[in-house]
Amino acid sequence: MSKLVIVESPAKAKTIGKYLGSDYVVKASMGHLRDLPKKKMSIDIEHDFQPEYVPIEGKDKIIKEIRSEIRKSDFVYLATDPDREGEAISWHIKELFKLKDKNSRRVTFNEITKQAVRSGIENPRDIDIDLVNAQQARRILDRIVGYQLSPFLWRKVKRGLSAGRVQSVATRLVVDRENEIRAFVPEEYWSIEALLQTADGGRFSARYYGDANGKAELKNEEQAMHVVNAVTGKPFTVGNIKRGKKKRTAAPPFITSTLQQEASRKLNMTPRRTMSIAQELYEGIELGEYGLTGLITYMRTDSLRLADEATAAAAGFIRGRYGEEYYPGKPRVFKTKGNAQDAHEAIRPSNVQLLPEEIRKYLTPDQFKLYRLIWSRFVACQMADAILDTVSADIVCEGQVFRASGHTVAFPGFTAVYEEGTDDEKKQDSAGKPLPRFDQGDKLTAEKIEPSQHFTQPPARYTEASLIRAMEERGIGRPSTYAPTISTIIDRDYVTKEN
Template sequence: MKIMKSLLIVESPAKVRTLSKFLGKGFIIKASIGHVKDLPKKELGVDVDNKFTPTYVTIEGKEKVLRELKKEAKKADKVFLGPDPDREGEAIAWHIAEELGGNSDTVFRVEFNEITEKAVTEAMKKPRKINKSLFDAQQARRVLDRLVGYKLSPLLWRKVRRGLSAGRVQSVALRLVVDREREIEAFEPVEYWSVNAGLEGKTPPLFKAKLFRIDGQKINIHHETDAAGIVKDLDNRLFTVTKIEKKKRRRSPAPPFITSTLQQEASRKLRHTANKTMRIAQQLYEGLELDGEGSVGLITYMRTDSVRVASEARQEAGKFITKEFGKDHVPAKSPVYKSKKSAQDAHEAIRPTSVFKTPDSIRAGLSQEQYQLYKLIWNRFLASQMSPAIFDQTSIDIEAGKYLFRATGTVIKFQGFMAVYTESADEAAEEEGILPVLSEGDALKTIEVLPKQHFTQPPPRYTEATLVRDMEAKGIGRPSTYATILSRIQERKYTEKTEGRFSATELGVVVTDLLVGRFPELMDVGFTAKMEDNLDKIEEGVSDWVKVVKDLYTPFDRELNEALESMGRVKPKDIPTEEKCEK
């Protein structure tokens, strides 16, 4: 009797190692090592007069890979294509299927949201046909990016400097940095003053109270002389507690990570670039060698914009929390988080494949960087399934004649999720001090009253975290593209990073101004977000990819020709060109 043989093709050798554990002898597992076909490097590769038909060529170095895959496919009764579960993965599957002959009766697509025995077994039971709409969405993005990049770059070469490049999404992300730079340059600081009192009650500690109102009106002190006058007027006045207000506050945990929030938090907590975060996350997803277990996938798929969590994962987290922290740390109802309206929701949130694989229990099998990122993902997910933290927030009003001072403090009554994790902030907040036990009517001892000068601050320069946050909020790019965009605007010398913050270079400003002036629609943030929505509609089968491309390309091509004919040459200051000066 003939033994049925199946071929499973995935993207990476790491995935091959992990999957080999779960699939029996009836499977041969091979890696394509990423894309096998793409548009040609040295020509446009898109027939704009024939429905934007792309010409795909085998990527240099992938001929041997394809020969190997074809050879194995001939021996197999069925071929399963298991690249990553997103548009890029669908395109890889599509091109491999074409190369193998594309027989729809024997070639199937499978998706692994996580690479664990249970998830892989379930996925292999539910093979599907390759999704043409998903492939068309990727193809539309690739064709659009090629048309814009290939046609804009020569314009920059002629008008600014050779070797420059532009991109449909990268140029809009650069615009955010340039616009922020302009806001900072245009900002005029305004001086203002605060007055703080160092006070002491019947028992320690000494605490600070801030001048809040004068004669019932909010303070507005703009000059040192006014601040000094207030301090002098407060000399020898009696400070008395007039009101103590305590409120119970609940703070809920943050939802589990999606791509953008993982990149932001890894930037804030670990100082990782978006690229580095995604590289390490890919390793955790594809599988790492653990003692006694072999290769194990540790997290779910890391390119996602959904905060949805499988019910099994929620239940497992509940059991773990009960065991480790007690029942009071598990909410009465399992938390269900709502994804933003534009989320594709194709995948779950980023979470550990099992919360029982605690960071410390598997540390020996991970590098330091892998351990840190896994711990961040594990902590965030576990915290997202825990009870809210409960605080007592105290506000104390203190009067000194017509002057009202206020002191605030917070006491944690129940840690809840904060026993595991708290989210970092993009900008440091003012810390609250510890308050002594006080009663209304208490007279306080004045230790000092000091004026303090301040100036209003310009908006801060972008960090990787805040740039990803704003790109996501404005609809620029998608989870799979944030890291690449941030890398490109640095590699092209359009931005530079100092102390972790982006500033636009002179070259970046010149290129942005040129593109905004000549291609206002293409460089419009709202237009770019709308284009992302159009790509989503292609994926859903609602829009035709050729029409979407044509609607962008037709006005773009007209504006490009006008720019080539009418624009003079622009040279950034202090940027060396490749032109030789005559002696």
């Protein structure tokens, strides 16, 4: 019995073909084969928003090749991507080639591994018409908004502009932030840093906190110099010391939005580039003796769910590589947000034993960096908490209180593998350094007392990472639309990137 499998991309076709063997022919549709025609609205608003679909211009050769393969085949598997768009592409293929239910079924693969591909083929299903209709509703809404608002923009603003359901809202966020920045009135404040030395030569810095009445803010130079003059040349004494332990838990595995944010922060990759490389890792890379191998699970997801076999594999790897104390004793489970589709797992490596360093020679530099990021985040999310010994001390001089805090790592836990980045540089810098040994009542000498003038800052302009986070928090767009939306508003000069 000859079987045809239709996927979206040639790279995926190659990898899946290898896993399925000679009984199967695997063809790539190269995305959609049918869509609304470009030159007219093609939505019958008066009759229940009925769309008119036509074969896409320039796809004649692919359509002809697929039609020819369908005629030769006894059964067709529609194996487009496991998301709403993929479901719609499968439905369009079924409609375009008039495939019957008895000889065509839908299959999905969350990861392109031999086991996952075989399992997908063994568990075919009907096309999920609810997913198809959700995609159609978005497509129709895009067309109505675009075709009715864009001509208005051409008349009133400039030809060639386009309005979009998501890009208009993303542009609005940037505009609102810019207006906030322009309206911002800075306020002056001062800080005082004291560089102190212990009797045995240990050095550390403490920042002005307040006085006996509690925390105090220094609003101007006069207030700051009053404190500086009061403590200059006077002995400092160690007051209250608080010692404690602090636990830090690993960040959850990646979903689409957090992968794009972290790749932007740590690897300086644009969301579009991140998704393009993630697609390559998902579809399969030639790994020498391993052959073509899909390295990560599907990269368009808003779910933090992990498969039981994945967490079990992580547990075995962590115990073997780092030791029993680095594993928390049971798999970590992360709660997915209430409004998530939860259709797929979180983004993780398909095989945790494929260490980034060991397969580096088969990957491009960007593929290696992104794979290492995904691999590290997944392993770390299943590891034990990091434990910090924290210390906070009040240093007193002439009734003025300075405060110093720091920490040492008692047990590295997940930080042995990975630490999450942050958009806030100040937060990263103030993480705290180890303090020298001292006890309550110890006398300290001040090497330097330095007052500094500051002004409050307006909210920062968005980076691509922080704009994605803002869109996600407000429920604007879906995982698959963040990158193309941001690319669109930059490419069309609705917003510009600086530095």
